[in-house]
Amino acid sequence: MSKKVTPLTARSADPYMKLQPELLSRIHNLMVKGRVLEERLIKMSKGGDGFFWIGGPGEEGFNVPLGLQVKKGRGVQHDYLHLHYRSSSIMLAMGAQPIDTIRQMRTTITDPYSKGRNFVNHYAIPEWNVCPVSPTIETQYSTCIGTGIAQARSKSDGLTIVNGGDAGTAEGDFHSCLVWANRPALPLPILIIVVNNGFGISTPAHEQHGEKHISDWAKPFNMPAKTINGNDPVEAWFAIEEAMNYVRKERKPYMIEALTSRLHGHSSSSGANRVNEPDCISIFEENLLKRDLISKEEIQKHWDENRKECDVAYAQVKTEPYPQAEDIWTDVFVDGLDDSYPKKGGS
Amino acid sequence: MANMAQAIRMALHYGEEKLGVREIFGEDVGAPLGGVFTVTQGLKTAWNSPLDERGIVGAALGLAWAGFRPVAEVQFVDYIFNTIDLLKLCGNSTWASGGKFPTPMVIMTPTGSGIHGSIYHSHSFDSIASKIHGMKVVCPSTPLDAYGLMLAAIKDDNPVLFLKPKALLRAKGEELIPGEPADEKALKDMIDAPIGDRTKWKPRWPDLTDFTVPIGQAKISHEGTDVTIVTHGRLAPVCLEVARDFEADGKGSVEVLDLRSLIPYDWKAITSSLKKTGRILFVNEDTEISNFAEHLFRRVIDEMFYELEVRPRLLCGKAVPGIGLSPVLEYASVPQKADVVRAIEAILAEPA
Numbered sequence: 001m002s003k004k005v006t007p008l009t010a011r012s013a014d015p016y017m018k019l020q021p022e023l024l025s026r027i028h029n030l031m032v033k034g035r036v037l038e039e040r041l042i043k044m045s046k047g048g049d050g051f052f053w054i055g056g057p058g059e060e061g062f063n064v065p066l067g068l069q070v071k072k073g074r075g076v077q078h079d080y081l082h083l084h085y086r087s088s089s090i091m092l093a094m095g096a097q098p099i100d101t102i103r104q105m106r107t108t109i110t111d112p113y114s115k116g117r118n119f120v121n122h123y124a125i126p127e128w129n130v131c132p133v134s135p136t137i138e139t140q141y142s143t144c145i146g147t148g149i150a151q152a153r154s155k156s157d158g159l160t161i162v163n164g165g166d167a168g169t170a171e172g173d174f175h176s177c178l179v180w181a182n183r184p185a186l187p188l189p190i191l192i193i194v195v196n197n198g199f200g201i202s203t204p205a206h207e208q209h210g211e212k213h214i215s216d217w218a219k220p221f222n223m224p225a226k227t228i229n230g231n232d233p234v235e236a237w238f239a240i241e242e243a244m245n246y247v248r249k250e251r252k253p254y255m256i257e258a259l260t261s262r263l264h265g266h267s268s269s270s271g272a273n274r275v276n277e278p279d280c281i282s283i284f285e286e287n288l289l290k291r292d293l294i295s296k297e298e299i300q301k302h303w304d305e306n307r308k309e310c311d312v313a314y315a316q317v318k319t320e321p322y323p324q325a326e327d328i329w330t331d332v333f334v335d336g337l338d339d340s341y342p343k344k345g346g347s
Numbered sequence: 348m349a350n351m352a353q354a355i356r357m358a359l360h361y362g363e364e365k366l367g368v369r370e371i372f373g374e375d376v377g378a379p380l381g382g383v384f385t386v387t388q389g390l391k392t393a394w395n396s397p398l399d400e401r402g403i404v405g406a407a408l409g410l411a412w413a414g415f416r417p418v419a420e421v422q423f424v425d426y427i428f429n430t431i432d433l434l435k436l437c438g439n440s441t442w443a444s445g446g447k448f449p450t451p452m453v454i455m456t457p458t459g460s461g462i463h464g465s466i467y468h469s470h471s472f473d474s475i476a477s478k479i480h481g482m483k484v485v486c487p488s489t490p491l492d493a494y495g496l497m498l499a500a501i502k503d504d505n506p507v508l509f510l511k512p513k514a515l516l517r518a519k520g521e522e523l524i525p526g527e528p529a530d531e532k533a534l535k536d537m538i539d540a541p542i543g544d545r546t547k548w549k550p551r552w553p554d555l556t557d558f559t560v561p562i563g564q565a566k567i568s569h570e571g572t573d574v575t576i577v578t579h580g581r582l583a584p585v586c587l588e589v590a591r592d593f594e595a596d597g598k599g600s601v602e603v604l605d606l607r608s609l610i611p612y613d614w615k616a617i618t619s620s621l622k623k624t625g626r627i628l629f630v631n632e633d634t635e636i637s638n639f640a641e642h643l644f645r646r647v648i649d650e651m652f653y654e655l656e657v658r659p660r661l662l663c664g665k666a667v668p669g670i671g672l673s674p675v676l677e678y679a680s681v682p683q684k685a686d687v688v689r690a691i692e693a694i695l696a697e698p699a
Contacts, residue, residue, distance in 0.1 A: 080412075111445070134436055147410070347649045
């Protein structure tokens with residue numbers, strides 16, 4: 001379908017008009033891809049095609065704009081990512097294939113992120129500086145210090161990105177990150193992200209956190225910070241762009257607190273059923289349609305094509321092998337195990 | 348002869364110059380102090396971190412993922428307990444990522460008793476460290492081994508926990524570090540910072556050369572035929588002294604096997620020595636109940652039962668919550684030379 005051309009004067013007033021329609025369509029497509037993938041993973045978890053599920057349905061509105069703006073590559077010249085387990089849409093926006101996440105869900109040996117060893121959505125991609133995602137809460141805010149130091153030492157505009165949830169900010173690692181990123185001796189180029197969905201598993205944030213905004217933790221350090229509506233990908237796009245520009249240029253940290261929904265609860269441990277919270281994709285579609293920036297047909301096409309891609313991928317993964325018992329011994333040490341290493345598991 | 352602190356310092360300097368070490372850090376590691384045991388004095392890439400052990404280990408892990416081969420210090424091993432899950436991440440990152448993320452990093456930390464360090468400066472961490480699978484663990488007992496193990500640790504693509512026996516950091520060795528001047532005072536003048544104002548001081552490093560002690564390789568520090576002692580760290584020189592005394596007094600021929608590496612450990616060296624002596628005593632200062640040597644002890648029974656002339660024995664720390672400050676309490680808590688003597692006498696006296 002041909003789209004209406006909006007006059008430049010109107011474009012400048014409306015942030016939606018500041019992004020190219022092609023980019024908006026791409027963002028939508030990737031958000032749908034992320035949602036369809038997560039729904040497939042939940043279905044697999046419930047259907048016995050995997051075990052525990054944890055993921056990011058509801059965070060696509062923030063995660064896709066983030067993934068699209070990452071300076072992707074390997075080494076200090078590129079961005080490092082220290083992510084938590086709700087980051088599938090960041091990965092898809094960076095170019096990851098849904099089939100690989102499905103492989104991890106099914107624990108096949110073809111899982112490129114962990115060879116069937118880790119929970120789903122636990123990425124590890126050295127070619128893109130995606131550091132190993134761990135189920136431990138908030139430790140990524142400690143490890144990000146290291147790549148931040150590496151980049152602070154280099155002549156580069158590469159930055160380190162760390163994300164995690166609101167509940168984890170109670171952990172000391174979050175505060176380690178704030179202190180180390182703001183050391184006068186060596187400020188670090190870290191984009192510190194907290195995705196605030198209002199819960200830590202079943203515990204509401206407002207019962208445990210007296211601070212008005214998590215981003216207020218930036219104030220004692222005189223560090224720039226913003227709390228944004230993470231359910232709006234356009235607001236997220238510009239907030240991330242501003243933050244990245246600052247960190248790339250100033251070589252100092254910046255904090256974003258993104259308020260988002262959590263559409264399927266914490267994980268499969270709480271049933272993973274859909275809950276009644278604002279849906280960033282529905283909101284985005286409404287915003288695009290009312291501005292004639294996308295057609296209903298294109299929206300439907302995104303849903304249909306992504307569902308089909310997941311169907312095909314799932315069918316493929318079902319033919320792929322699981323790890324073998326002896327695979328537990330690979331990668332214990334980089335240089336392998338000596339013959340005398342105890343392998344019997346007892347007497 | 349260099350002491351162990353000087354030996355490690357020289358190894359780190361060699362690492363800076365030849366092995367690509369760019370970040371050596373921890374609490375009070377940089378100028379002016381250069382570490383509470385002076386291990387990092389005068390090093391050009393050493394810097395002070397916040398007082399935050401989790402941040403230190405996390406930073407080291409991130410630097411390792413970026414390929415920087417960092418060496419980080421936790422000031423005393425007693426402070427490392429709040430970093431356990433980060434140490435586990437160090438150990439499991441390669442495995443969990445399907446081999447995609449090597450983790451070349453060194454965490455060094457003073458361990459054990461012997462300086463009247465009371466409850467929080469006397470811990471042993473050896474046994475807990477041995478449970479962080481995927482992490483290599485070394486613990487030297489001589490300056491030369493400390494030098495060689497540190498170079499091996501820096502070169503290794505796995506995370507290495509380098510346990511420094513704090514009671515031995517000031518102990519001098521019997522062997523020269525390759526490149527070390529023979530004159531002890533000359534070395535001190537070259538690389539020890541002066542007392543007082545150090546702002547203008549710069550070390551003059553000897554022309555050091557490579558010397559690597561392979562991780563996983565034990566050393567027979569005293570050959571013997573009647574009984575094997577398997578030990579490491581602070582108690583290794585004590586066991587060596589006992590072996591020499593027994594030899595001099597004609598009380599028995601004691602073989603001392605200094606493990607040097609706890610993970611991976613040199614099982615072949617243990618079995619080889621035991622085949623020769625038929626008697627084995629494990630000696631370390633970590634506490635009883637899941638002591639690292641209890642694993643070796645079990646394995647000896649499982650795999651070497653018919654080589655044993657008498658039951659194996661373990662001499663180790665008492666299973667109490669801490670080591671008391673009073674020397675009476677400390678000596679009652681961790682093995683002393685007299686305890687080693689008694690244990691050897693007993694194992695030699697038992698009829699086969």
